[in-house]
Amino acid sequence: DTEVTQTPKHLVMGMTNKKSLKCEQHMGHRAMYWYKQKAKKPPELMFVYSYEKLSINESVPSRFSPECPNSSLLNLHLHALQPEDSALYLCASSQGLLRSGVRGAYEQYFGPGTRLTVT
Amino acid sequence: GENVEQHPSTLSVQEGDSAVIKCTYSDSASNYFPWYKQELGKRPQLIIDIRSNVGEKKDQRIAVTLNKTAKHFSLHITETQPEDSAVYFCAAHRPIQGAQKLVFGQGTRLTINP
Numbered sequence: 001d002t003e004v005t006q007t008p009k010h011l012v013m014g015m016t017n018k019k020s021l022k023c024e025q026h027m028g029h030r031a032m033y034w035y036k037q038k039a040k041k042p043p044e045l046m047f048v049y050s051y052e053k054l055s056i057n058e059s060v061p062s063r064f065s066p067e068c069p070n071s072s073l074l075n076l077h078l079h080a081l082q083p084e085d086s087a088l089y090l091c092a093s094s095q096g097l098l099r100s101g102v103r104g105a106y107e108q109y110f111g112p113g114t115r116l117t118v119t
Numbered sequence: 120g121e122n123v124e125q126h127p128s129t130l131s132v133q134e135g136d137s138a139v140i141k142c143t144y145s146d147s148a149s150n151y152f153p154w155y156k157q158e159l160g161k162r163p164q165l166i167i168d169i170r171s172n173v174g175e176k177k178d179q180r181i182a183v184t185l186n187k188t189a190k191h192f193s194l195h196i197t198e199t200q201p202e203d204s205a206v207y208f209c210a211a212h213r214p215i216q217g218a219q220k221l222v223f224g225q226g227t228r229l230t231i232n233p
Binding site for chain 1: 151153155161162163164165168170208212215218219220221222223224225226
């Protein structure tokens with residue numbers, strides 16, 4: 001399996017709702033990422049998990065809460081979002097820094113994304 | 120902080136001609152430079168990459184060059200085809216806090232005219 005999968009594909013939620021985005025990979029990758037992408041902009045890093053531990057939080061508001069239950073799964077819990085949080089949320093994975101000497105170790109592969117609309 | 124600048128923001132070429140997209144980065148610790156292609160409504164797709172110990176890499180019609188001294192890297196697409204039309208993002212990577220961080224350029228919208 002060489003893919004990163006994400007569910008749901010589309011999500012519409014109100015500002016008082018709680019929802020979760022899910023990401024899964026079965027490539028044995030040990031680093032997983034959440035990105036936010038607004039229209040006509042590049043992906044913007046939110047969180048990085050390395051070996052199931054949160055390594056980077058790019059000063060993301062607490063209404064976004066990441067979780068890495070195991071090495072294959074990554075969740076993003078959403079609560080009390082604002083309309084400006086509407087975007088494409090992309091998950092990505094890579095082999096992990098401890099394998100930096102391995103060919104292809106730095107390659108990040110993206111999932112198809114979840115298109116989130118906050119009303 | 121780290122910054123990646125990408126030019127041009129839009130590029131239109133005739134089918135069969137070549138396209139070149141250029142990026143500069145600011146962080147000298149960056150050691151890996153991938154290029155992603157993103158078609159409308161789809162995920163960014165890794166198309167080619169280069170490590171800092173290599174000056175040039177080629178894969179069929181696409182090639183990437185890196186000038187570490189000048190902190191420049193470029194994507195070259197030859198014999199362009201309509202299916203090359205997409206947004207292309209360059210990125211610079213550095214290890215940080217035990218993990219990896221990609222900083223993306225702003226993107227180039229490439230249009231191939233038949």
